[in-house]
Amino acid sequence: MARHHPLQRLASPSRQLSLLLHLAGVASFLASFRFLYTWDTPMSASFGGHYQFLTIIGLSLALCTFSVGALADATLSPRLFQLKNILSVCSAPLEVLISILYWGIYAIDKSLLFPPEVQLDFLPDFGFHAAPALFLAVDLLLLSPPWTIRGYPALALSEVLAFSYWLWVEYCFSRNGWYPYPIFGILSTWQRALLFAFSASVMTGSTMILKWTYGKVNGIEKFKEEAVADPVGIRPKSE
Template sequence: MAARHPLQRLASPSRSFSALLHIAGIVSFSASFRYLQLYPQLPDTTYGGHFQFLTIIGLGLALMTMVSGLLADLFLIPQFFTVKNSLSVCSTPLAVLVSILYWGLVSIDKSLVVPPDVQHLLPIIPDVGFHAMPAILLSLDLLLLSPPWTIRMYSAMSLSMVLAFLYWGWVEWCFTKNGFYPYPIFEILSTSQRVVLFTVSAFLMTLSTLALKWVYGKLNGIEMFQKEAVNPIKAD
């Protein structure tokens, strides 16, 4: 297979920098899952477990993306590279969204996203591992080691809305089993306010996709991507 897409910044799949970045992602994300085993944030008996948290769903997708990338690096099989790039369209904007929502809400009031009884269990290094490293490492993978995304604004919005309301449905289903929400903010908001929250989240995820395309275009000299990101409706 070709070492790189003609519009791609660095060679990938490859057994050099590409493999190192994917290994770094796997180590970081695996360490976060290991932390959950050592210091669980929810009782083991809760329905849905830690996958009630959007952070952990995003972390799982990020880990799958990096594993696919590393398999492509090691075996140079095109199908693994294709899987990695397909997963990246979901996992990278979702990781960026998680970082925006988490750090934004924490700056307002940490108790909106972290129950008071578990705040002491999340020191800064694990906090960064959960809520920053997926966005950082996946963005680097996209910008340096991936072919350009072809997803357009309306497709990105549709994907974001589907993911947002699937997650809401999952959270409500878990609530019927457990009697509580994973994030305290859900307890505070009414149903109509949750609709607004998830709609805004979908909009932010769409903006994340467009912003990543703009940066990719800027970094790799693709003027069309920059125009699409700035004026997505016209581009569609």
């Protein structure tokens, strides 16, 4: 078995629990994609297809992250393990953001997310909008070394991802004449800009929350302090 990071709770890469978790995640994500490609909706034939949805982009990144993780476990490769951890810095906060936004808006009015004639049953809905965040959070908290990313780099990464997605959505709108999420069509341009800026802030917050939770679960006070201090530009006391 490969040696794991001294601050990491469980062994990974490993052909035991780590491999089982990553294979379970891959199976879950593939099941969601299988459902997606058998789900006949007008979106399927449009420009950009289902990849107009942030949910599907996030699911693709989660699948890539866990596939690399499973390969690292099977081969005990430190390089693949490092790549999995790099991908996780993007995919885990993104999936937490997707879950927060989706279920938050869903609780207010689900027609803002889907037209009335296009609805999901609970199981595929959970697979798309909750399972990826749960799998990635468990992987981070128990099977990964601590993240070293700080508040402002996390914010910059979140802004790049958020506004890149906005550009992609607007390009798809120019080809299709409609937005993937009905809420985008209700909002004006500046309101959509505020929504994406808010989303970037939430994703940054999710990065710091995951980092704080890592410190809490693994008993590392330094990472709890960094997660709280970094977003406002304060140096942690432990430094």
